[in-house]
Amino acid sequence: MNQEGLRQFIENVWQKSIIDRLQAYVRIPNKSPAFDPEWERHGYMDQAIELMAAWCRTQPVAGMRVEVRRLPGITPLLLIDVPGELPDCVLLYGHLDKQPEFTGWLPGLGPWEPVIRDGKLYGRGGADDGYAVFSSLTAIAALKAQKIPLPRCVLMIEATEESGSIHLPAHLDALGSGIGDPSLVICLDAECGNYDQLWTTTSLRGNLVGKLTVRVLTEGAHSGLASGIAATPFRLLAQLIARIEDPASGELKLEELHADIPKDRRAQIGAAASVLGGQILDKIPFARGVGPVTADAAELLINNTWRPTLAVTGADGLPPLSAAGNVLLPVISLKVSLRLPPTVEPERAARAVKAALEMRTRLKKLNEAFIARGLPELRTGIGLHSGQVVAGNMGHAERMEYTVIGDTVNLASRLEGMTKELQCDVILSEDLFAQVEAHVITEPLRRIKVKGRDQDVMVYRLVGLKSDVPSS
Numbered sequence: 001m002n003q004e005g006l007r008q009f010i011e012n013v014w015q016k017s018i019i020d021r022l023q024a025y026v027r028i029p030n031k032s033p034a035f036d037p038e039w040e041r042h043g044y045m046d047q048a049i050e051l052m053a054a055w056c057r058t059q060p061v062a063g064m065r066v067e068v069r070r071l072p073g074i075t076p077l078l079l080i081d082v083p084g085e086l087p088d089c090v091l092l093y094g095h096l097d098k099q100p101e102f103t104g105w106l107p108g109l110g111p112w113e114p115v116i117r118d119g120k121l122y123g124r125g126g127a128d129d130g131y132a133v134f135s136s137l138t139a140i141a142a143l144k145a146q147k148i149p150l151p152r153c154v155l156m157i158e159a160t161e162e163s164g165s166i167h168l169p170a171h172l173d174a175l176g177s178g179i180g181d182p183s184l185v186i187c188l189d190a191e192c193g194n195y196d197q198l199w200t201t202t203s204l205r206g207n208l209v210g211k212l213t214v215r216v217l218t219e220g221a222h223s224g225l226a227s228g229i230a231a232t233p234f235r236l237l238a239q240l241i242a243r244i245e246d247p248a249s250g251e252l253k254l255e256e257l258h259a260d261i262p263k264d265r266r267a268q269i270g271a272a273a274s275v276l277g278g279q280i281l282d283k284i285p286f287a288r289g290v291g292p293v294t295a296d297a298a299e300l301l302i303n304n305t306w307r308p309t310l311a312v313t314g315a316d317g318l319p320p321l322s323a324a325g326n327v328l329l330p331v332i333s334l335k336v337s338l339r340l341p342p343t344v345e346p347e348r349a350a351r352a353v354k355a356a357l358e359m360r361t362r363l364k365k366l367n368e369a370f371i372a373r374g375l376p377e378l379r380t381g382i383g384l385h386s387g388q389v390v391a392g393n394m395g396h397a398e399r400m401e402y403t404v405i406g407d408t409v410n411l412a413s414r415l416e417g418m419t420k421e422l423q424c425d426v427i428l429s430e431d432l433f434a435q436v437e438a439h440v441i442t443e444p445l446r447r448i449k450v451k452g453r454d455q456d457v458m459v460y461r462l463v464g465l466k467s468d469v470p471s472s
Contacts, residue, residue, distance in 0.1 A: 002146055009142040018134045019121070021055050023114035025096075025130045026123030032097035032162035033075065040073070045159050048096050049076045052133050052157065056080055061141050069171060075159035077171045078133065082140055085149035091182035092153060094132020094189060095161035098125040132188035133157050154179050161189065164207075193276050203265055203305040206340040212240060217330035226328040233317070233332040241336070245310045246464055250293065251441055252338075253464030256351070257308040259341040265306065273297035309339045383415025384462070385429040414450045415459060422459070430458035440464070 028051070030036075030044035039045050049068055056066045061082055069077040075097070101111040101124065109115055111124035121127075136155050143150060156179070160167040192199040214233040221230070238247070245252050252258070273280070280300050281292060292300055303309070314335035340346060367377040387408035393400050415427050422445055433442060441463040447456040 001143075001148060005146065006142050009145055010138055013138045013141070014134075017055065017058075018131075018138065019116075021051065022121060022126050022130055022134065023123070025051055026114040026121070026126050027112055029101075029112050030096065030098055030125075030159075031100055033160055033166070034163035035100040039075065045075050045097065049078050049157070049159065052096060053078055056133065056137055059137055059141050061137065061144060069174070071167075071170055071174060074167045074170050077159070077168075078155070078157035079175075080133070080137060080155035080157075082137075082150075082153040082155070084152035086151045088151040088184075089180040089182045090151055090153050091179060091185045092132075092136045092155045093185060093187045094136065094155070094157045095129045095159065095165075096125070096133075096157055097159045097162050099128070099162055129161065129189045136186075136188060152180065154182070193272060194279055197275070202268060203342050205305065205308075205342065206344065206346055208338040208340055208346055210336050210338075211333055212237065212336050213331065213333040214240070215331040217328065220327040220330050223326045223328050230328060233329055237332060237334060241310070241312075241334075244338075246441065249441070250309070251464055252308045252310060253441075257338065257340060257344060259306065259343045261302065261306045261341075266302075269301045269305065270298050273301050276301075306341045308341055308344070311337045311339075313337045379420065380425055381416050381419030382426040383412045383417070383419065383429075384426065384432050385412040385415060386432040386435055387411075411450060411453070411457070415457075418448060418459065422461070424461045426462040428460045428462055430460070433458075433460050 025048060028044050028048045030048040031039070033039050036042065036044075053066055053068050056064075056078075063083040065081040067079045067081075069079055078096070105111070109117075109122045114121060114123040114126070116122075133155060136153075140150065140153055158165060158168045158171065187201070190201040190204070214236045216230050216233050216236070217226070241247075244254060244257075274297075277297055280297055284292070286292075293303065294300060312334050315332065317329055317332040363378065363380070370377055385408055387406075389404040389406045389408050391402075391404045393402050394405070395401055411429060415429060419425065419427055424445070427445065428436075428440075428442065433440075442460040443463055445459050445461055447458050450457050
């Protein structure tokens with residue numbers, strides 16, 4: 001392989017045709033169906049895919065077949081089939097649909113007008129993921145120009161990745177065995193750590209997105225009239241989110257959102273961190289006086305690949321500052337994005353988040369019904385301790401039941417009884433804390449006297465779970 005010739009071939013194609021086509025692509029507002037339900041009527045997706053297909057047809061690759069596949073009510077799929085000289089098949093994947101416009105662009109930049117600044121192309125979609133088809137086919141053409149034998153290469157560019165690839169399964173079903181049985185799949189929708197090494201993505205988080213709405217009034221009310229009487233939806237939203245995310249540390253509390261980090265992945269993260277060091281932060285546009293959550297490069301990579309995170313990415317019901325009067329807002333809705341570690345089951349995670357958010361609401365409604373009937377309110381309290389117990393069917397011939405008894409049970413029961421006094425939902429004994437310290441987030445409370453024990457017992461409030469809790 002002539003590496004200098006390869007570099008010159010690729011550089012020539014990028015300068016003479018790809019940059020121009022990428023700029024034209026940036027100008028097309030072909031937002032993903034999740035952000036443009038009228039995508040079919042607007043026709044932008046067709047414009048984008050025809051632009052790419054037309055460029056592909058001009059490339060010097062013998063025997064190549066370029067096809068735009070269409071199904072009723074489904075976004076189109078660009079399929080490029082390049083015959084090979086070797087057995088086997090390689091599938092190269094990318095997408096052409098785009099995220100919405102967003103706000104906060106630097107002066108002189110915007111989503112739909114391409115700008116080249118300091119050697120970088122700015123605009124929506126160029127890097128995510130418009131470059132994929134251009135890079136893939138140019139690499140193939142460059143290798144074939146040097147008569148390097150390749151296996152069959154199939155390029156597949158879909159148009160719903162930013163919406164969760166909702167239309168891709170229909171196209172795969174329609175293709176059937178048309179793409180063969182690839183032994184290698186290359187996904188061109190990630191990034192590299194730097195340009196000094198070849199990087200591959202071994203850990204990719206999932207994304208769980210939901211809408212969280214709190215309504216307290218049927219319409220807006222003057223704050224002088226309603227504040228102090230009606231709760232604000234903003235405060236209630238903060239309380240609900242705090243059931244999932246610790247507001248102080250940012251750690252997520254639900255076990256179902258966490259996964260074990262394999263030893264080989266930890267080793268890879270450590271190696272990557274030692275290579276990148278401070279470069280990890282180069283792509284993050286921190287404001288003045290703001291820094292990362294930790295100075296440990298390895299921890300930052302773990303956070304970014306194997307730990308769940310929560311972000312509020314949008315809001316309805318909040319007027320802009322210029323239009324905000326002295327009115328108590330009736331309703332606020334937030335778009336909540338949860339990044340899930342590899343191996344986490346999204347359905348299980350979704351159920352856990354839903355349960356955590358709804359539990360307090362359901363308990364409140366139950367207590368309202370109790371109060372209306374003159375019954376006392378229900379409070380939850382859990383005491384946790386670990387140790388040996390006597391377990392089994394106990395009693396006599398006329399009355400038998402399965403139960404557990406012993407000092408361990410007695411202490412757990414005493415701790416449960418202390419939750420009301422300590423105003424905690426869940427408290428742990430010091431013995432149990434010593435066993436699970438590496439896996440839980442806790443807050444030390446105080447030493448308490450427990451009936452039947454000579455020594456005081458240190459207790460801890462359970463805040464949440466760390467990322468290395470063993471999966472259930």
